[in-house]
Amino acid sequence: MSYKILISDPLNDDGIQPLLDRDDMLIDIQTDLTDEQLLEIISNYDALLVRSQTQVTRELIEKGVNLKIIGRAGVGVDNIDLDAATENGIIVVNAPNANTNSAAEHTMAMMMSLSRKIPQAYASLKSKRWERGKFLGTELKGKTLGIVGLGRIGAEVAFRAKGQRMNVIAFDPFLTEEKAEQMGVQYGTFEEVIQAGDFITVHTPLLKSTKHLINADAFKQMKDGVHILNCARGGIIDEEALYDAVVSKKVAGAALDVFEEEPATDNPLLELPEVIVTPHLGASTVEAQENVAVDVSHDVIQFLEEGSVQNPVNLPSVPKEILSKIEPYFHLAEKLGRFLSYLTEDVIRGVNISYSGDLTDVEVAPLTRNAVRGLLRRYHGIHINDVNALYLAERKDITVNENKTMNAKGFTNLINIEVTTDSGKHQVAGTLLNGLGARIVKVDHYRVDVTPEGHIVFIYHNDQPGVIGKMGNLLGEHDVNIATMQVDRADVGGDAVMLLKVDKDMKEDTLTVLEQLEEIKAVRTINL
Numbered sequence: 001m002s003y004k005i006l007i008s009d010p011l012n013d014d015g016i017q018p019l020l021d022r023d024d025m026l027i028d029i030q031t032d033l034t035d036e037q038l039l040e041i042i043s044n045y046d047a048l049l050v051r052s053q054t055q056v057t058r059e060l061i062e063k064g065v066n067l068k069i070i071g072r073a074g075v076g077v078d079n080i081d082l083d084a085a086t087e088n089g090i091i092v093v094n095a096p097n098a099n100t101n102s103a104a105e106h107t108m109a110m111m112m113s114l115s116r117k118i119p120q121a122y123a124s125l126k127s128k129r130w131e132r133g134k135f136l137g138t139e140l141k142g143k144t145l146g147i148v149g150l151g152r153i154g155a156e157v158a159f160r161a162k163g164q165r166m167n168v169i170a171f172d173p174f175l176t177e178e179k180a181e182q183m184g185v186q187y188g189t190f191e192e193v194i195q196a197g198d199f200i201t202v203h204t205p206l207l208k209s210t211k212h213l214i215n216a217d218a219f220k221q222m223k224d225g226v227h228i229l230n231c232a233r234g235g236i237i238d239e240e241a242l243y244d245a246v247v248s249k250k251v252a253g254a255a256l257d258v259f260e261e262e263p264a265t266d267n268p269l270l271e272l273p274e275v276i277v278t279p280h281l282g283a284s285t286v287e288a289q290e291n292v293a294v295d296v297s298h299d300v301i302q303f304l305e306e307g308s309v310q311n312p313v314n315l316p317s318v319p320k321e322i323l324s325k326i327e328p329y330f331h332l333a334e335k336l337g338r339f340l341s342y343l344t345e346d347v348i349r350g351v352n353i354s355y356s357g358d359l360t361d362v363e364v365a366p367l368t369r370n371a372v373r374g375l376l377r378r379y380h381g382i383h384i385n386d387v388n389a390l391y392l393a394e395r396k397d398i399t400v401n402e403n404k405t406m407n408a409k410g411f412t413n414l415i416n417i418e419v420t421t422d423s424g425k426h427q428v429a430g431t432l433l434n435g436l437g438a439r440i441v442k443v444d445h446y447r448v449d450v451t452p453e454g455h456i457v458f459i460y461h462n463d464q465p466g467v468i469g470k471m472g473n474l475l476g477e478h479d480v481n482i483a484t485m486q487v488d489r490a491d492v493g494g495d496a497v498m499l500l501k502v503d504k505d506m507k508e509d510t511l512t513v514l515e516q517l518e519e520i521k522a523v524r525t526i527n528l
């Protein structure tokens, strides 16, 4: 199997070497494509790798009918329509740790440039002027740095600012007073941080909730002569409000690496001498560019080969040690879901998945995704996967619940899936037997013992003499070879089931003949 990978933004050559080294991956580097050209060719590719230039829109994703993975060589994924990727079952990965250091260093470089007016002084002397009186700076030592967003980069900036002997106060919705104390920073609310800062730097993602977080009202609350930094994302600061605050001298200076619209060559803020700028260079170091490209390349290879990734954006990541514990159950969960999908012909309203025994100790969400994938696979074919399984269930108004119980009914581990339909409930349970692999051990209320693979005929019938022989003869006449047969019943003479493993999928006419037998209530042919 070979894969085609399109790289549509410039990525570091050494970083993509792991991809270039592969004989089974065809790498196409085309960094000058227009949007139209990209739309035309995207269906040829299994993977797309971008930085922040390529706009990965819904239209592009929908045209990318063969796309399986989108890799963002960097942190921010605001150039990728994540909902569209999830809906289309495409995993998005990024490189969240690879440029943290560079972005933090860039923030510090901007802060020092801002405090000592280095860009302005540089421009002045380069135009042959010697203006020593014009560029009076301010020390960082003893000043308060307000950090909004104390994630990876915010925390690195805090650490470096303390090295400059600044006082650091930070706000982040996930920051507790204890954590702040451990990090040696003062804990504050958003208002406390913006009111206390001599310098204020933002390090949040751009979200609906952070768009224009720093707006006219926020500027009003700040100290006079405050310095503002944004090396995170354009749009976190309201640029019009910043412009007014600089002109009115409320803000003494601002350092911006990112802008609401990029490239930002026409931005009015460029006219203001107090505003220093770089063209989105936070991650532009040799090290960061190599790191981000290496990280996404590895995830693309790992995903195409094994179906797992280190840095998923639209799927919760599972730590390696947990993954190794639950991986053996992936197949079982998917097969149980698949088995169940054949038991009911009615619209499924709800799914309840119980995990017991050894499974009570582990994170089971990935198993739930696999079970739902199996359940819906009959209706969505290959278009359903881990990424969109829960989304597609939700779109079909199917409620998915998972729970854990101690009672594994004598097994060391047990997964029980129950579906509710308008006409009733069906359930199937399975286990991993030590050394013997996966087994389905219960279907509805009946005990069975069957490996979840191959062709199965499941028959609901009346418990009465002669049924088994009749069925065997009839299948023989229709050239159906029975590999194994199991029966169980609710009560003597009551409801009963028969589970047959057969060598090949049963033909439609055989099924019709079976269904016409008066002892038979229903027949399900199941292909696992």
Ligand SMILES: NC(=O)c1ccc[n+]([C@@H]2O[C@H](COP(=O)([O-])OP(=O)(O)OC[C@H]3O[C@@H](n4cnc5c(N)ncnc54)[C@H](O)[C@@H]3O)[C@@H](O)[C@H]2O)c1
Residues within 6 Å of the ligand: 075, 076, 077, 096, 099, 100, 103, 148, 149, 150, 151, 152, 153, 154, 171, 172, 173, 174, 203, 204, 205, 206, 209, 210, 213, 231, 232, 233, 257, 258, 280, 281, 282, 283, 284
């Ligand atoms: N300039 C560049 O080239 C460059 C390079 C790398 C990253 N970035 C950007 O820097 C930003 C931070 O990246 P990171 O890796 O540290 O991300 P991160 O996810 O580690 O940290 C973001 C933090 O923001 C916090 N947050 C979210 N909403 C908030 C709010 N309303 N108020 C306060 N805090 C809030 C989150 O809780 C989180 O701790 C992102 O926008 C990223 O895209 C820019």
Ligand SMILES: O=C(O)CC[C@@H](O)C(=O)O
Residues within 6 Å of the ligand: 051, 052, 073, 074, 075, 076, 077, 099, 280, 282, 283, 284
């Ligand atoms: O690709 C880039 O250089 C931008 C990177 C940066 O903004 C990020 O979010 O990682």
